[in-house]
Amino acid sequence: MSEEIKKFKITIDGQTTEVAPGTSILEAARQIGGRSVPPAMCYYKPLENSGGRCRTCLVEVSKGSEADPRPMPKLVASCRTGVMDGMEVKNLTSDKTQEARKAVTEFLLINHPLDCPVCDQAGECHLQDLGYEHGLERTRTEFERRTFEPEDIGPYIKLHMNRCILCARCVLAANQLTEEREHGILFRGEQAEISTYLNKALDNDFIGNVIDVCPVGALTDKTARFAQRVWFTKPVNASCSCSKCSGKVVLWMKGEEVIRVTARKDQYDEIEEWICNECRFERKDLKYWSIEGPRHIDRHSVISLNHYEKPKNMINLLNNPDAKEISVKDEE
Known part of the structure; x- marks a missing residue:
């Protein structure tokens, strides 16, 4: 015993x-x-x-x-x-x-651009949440921000170093998922940046997961860039038969169109199971997938407001003490 x-x-x-x-x-x-x-x-x-x-x-x-x-x-x-x-x-x-x-939060935002209106991460960005809760209305710094040109670091991934906060999640994910890491943090201090080794492409079968672990919009999916705002899409659980990974994913859909594919995450936005590049980037058609149902987003975010899913027996109260209650049945 x-x-x-x-x-x-x-x-x-x-x-x-x-x-x-x-x-x-x-x-x-x-x-x-x-x-x-x-x-x-x-x-x-x-x-x-x-x-x-x-x-x-x-x-x-x-x-x-x-x-x-x-x-x-x-x-x-x-x-x-x-x-x-x-x-x-x-x-x-x-x-x-x-x-x-x-x-x-102020230090994280010193070099971060105010491009939330065009950033694909807007609506599910941890830095956006922090900035809303703890950020200042305007910057107190007078020097110029660090600026970088967007960089293709593989056939599917675009790097926006301007938005990077050097959390190193993508480097650790590459270390854990790939045998030969080809990108990392170069230089030190205020000169530090994420980059590839001699402009090599990131083409490992599981390298797409670095997009999911990035807490900001520094790493974006080139197959879904600027395609749709996240709050206009409908996340659904789906699965497929895949020889490389579990095939359990979340499809972000607009009507019948699959806008992007991501791994399933918990309430702290952490991946439950890693998925391969084929499932993430190449299977953008419903014929590949078995739909399991709407995905409930547990973490506090724009995308967890139930605008795509009506909970059972839900009663909506109008912002008026004299108004009558409207049930789901009345709405339909």
Whole structure:
């Protein structure tokens, strides 16, 4: 009989849960759920060694542990800090955390262009969400932004380095999914950029997944660029018989037309199963797919407002206390 592992208790914003030793504060927060979960621009659970770069997940540790109740002197990155038994953490309830998140957001936006109206990532962009919640109305910097020309880094992928925040998710995904990595972070400091090795193309069978892991619009699908705004499309679960991957995908459709194909993601926008390039880029016809039904988008986003799916027994209330309730049946 194996010995039972003692779990650690952690309290985040007044909510307590128990987690296994070695769990990060961020994963413990995700176990609690709700608005106490810190945002993360670089951490990506399916990718080894991710996290620790963007600092958007900073939290205040007001109590280190039962053994040593002293608070930690500085804010810590929740994705890289392990839980201790009896630890108490403040996220939403900490003014220092919120001020630090505003500062981090401002730094991320220093070189980021204001091209949301033409960016394919608009509507499902983590930086757009951060900018809305914590961003300033105008920049306080006076120097010129870094600018790059869009670059083709493969037959299917377009790189917009202007939008990149150097989270390194795409590099880690390539390391994990391919045997020979052909792109990475070149140079250092403010000169750092994502690029390929001697202009080589990224043509691995699974390299299209770097588009899905990118939290901003730096890597885009050339087969779907400028085809449609995401909030005008209808996501549906679909599957096919594929010899390379599971074939389980999300089709983003406009009428009967397949605009783009992506991997299925959870509420934190993390891929559940990697898909191959053939499923992602080459199967843009319904004849290849078995439709399973509408895809419910769990993460908070423009695309999760149920404009494409009516929940059962839903009652819509008009913004008027004297108005009568309108049911789904009345609407139809």
